[in-house]
Amino acid sequence: MEPDVIELVDRSRQGDRDAFGELARLHQHEVYTLAVRLTGDRTLAADVTQEALIRAWRAIGRFRGDSSFSTWLYRITANVAWTLKGRAARQRTYQLDAMIFQPQASDRGNPEVAGERTELRARLGAALAELARSQRTVVILKDVYGWSHKEISDALSISVTASKVRLHRAHLRLRELLKEAS
C-alpha cells in the first residue's frame, strides 16, 4: 500500500470520517468501474459503489491489512454486486459495449491495429453481455482483475470448484459467441 493510503486507513480505523472520505475519493473510480463490469448497468453500479463504500466504512475496524486496501474494497464491491443480483437481473440493460469500444492510447499510432482491437473488443463486449451473470462475474474477476479462484470463492461465497467450472463454461461460451460474431 502507498504510505498515504496506509495512514488514511489507520486514521479511518480510529473513526476518522475525513480520512475515510479521502480513501473513498481515491478509490471510487476503480470501484465504480468494477461495479459497471459486474452489473453491466451504470445506474445499478452507482448504487453498488455507494453501498460498497458504506459497508467498507462499517467494517473498516476489521480490516487487518493482510491484503491491500483496494483488494479488500474490491472484494466488498464484488460481494455487494453479487448480492444485488435480483435487481441486476431485472435491469438487463447492458451498456458494457460502450466502455469496451474505446481504443487504447497505445493503438492510436496504428489505425489498422486500433481498428482490429476495437472490433475484437466490441465483439468481446457483446459476448460478455450475453453470458449468464454468474459466469460473467467469474470471467471479470479472474481474467480482467486476475483474482485467484480462492479469492473469487470467498467473495461470492461459492466453492473453488464452482468458480473453476463457471470459468470453464464461460470460456467455452465466449469462444462460441466470438465465433458466431466473426
Next chain:
Amino acid sequence: MSRLVSRAGLDRVPRTATCGLTRLVLHGAESGGIDLPPVMERHRSGCLSCQAATARQRRMLAELGALRTEVEPVPYDMTAGLEYPVEAGADHASTQRRSTNRRTTTAVASAVSIAAIGVVVLVRRMRSPSIRKPA
C-alpha cells in the same frame, strides 16, 4: 477443473488427441489452470487449426486483461452522498450486541421454563394425597 478433466476422460491420458479434445482443455492450459497433457501438446504443435484456436484464446485473454487498466469515471462524486449512517466498526459492535442479547434471552427463557416445571411439580404434590387408600 480436475473433475471436468476426469468427466471428459482426460485423466486417462488418451493415446491420440483430436482437435475437439484439445480445445476442450485449451482454455485451462492457457489460463494456467491445468497442464496440457503431452499427447495434446504434440497434437497442437502439429495442427494448424488448434494453433489458430490457441492464438484466438490468447488474444481473448489478453484483451480481457487489458480491460483492467481502463477506468470508468464516476458520473458524480460517490462520496458526497455518504452521510456515514453508522459509526466505523459498527458491524463488529452490532454483532457483539446481538450475541449478548441472544445469550441473555436464552438464559431468561431457561430460568422461566425451570420455574414453571417446578411450580407444576409442586402443585401436583400438594394436590395428591400423601397416603393412598388401598383399593
